[in-house]
Amino acid sequence: MTQKALYIDYEFCSGCHSCEVACRNEIECGIDDWGIKVLEDKPRQHVDGTWHWDYIALPGELCDMCEERTAAGKLPACVQSCQAKCLEIGTIEECAAKLAAKGKKAAILVP
Secondary structure, eight states: OOOEEEEEEGGGOOOOOHHHHHHHHHHTOOTTOOSEEEEEEEEEEOTTSOEEEEEEEEEOTTOOOOHHHHHTTOOOHHHHHOTTOOEEEEEHHHHHHHHHHHOSSEEEEOO
């Protein structure tokens, strides 16, 4: 069986929290638990004068990449609901190729 991975393109995450809500509804977790959480890197100015205000989608321990949904041919809840389309699921090799093409501000997560 090919191991799946989650590709997250941080450059385009808008911080809408749709992935969080969809995940919470899918796994029916408590208020203090989460499968994916969107963190905020507050606005800050770098030495070169550029400003950064980034959002970071971070899968947690409860994330199994919606094993039941993907077994049924569906996308994980977070990927399906991502309004910015910055979350994708694929094989480790597919995600690694996207990461290599992208460079920085992206990550591959494997449960």
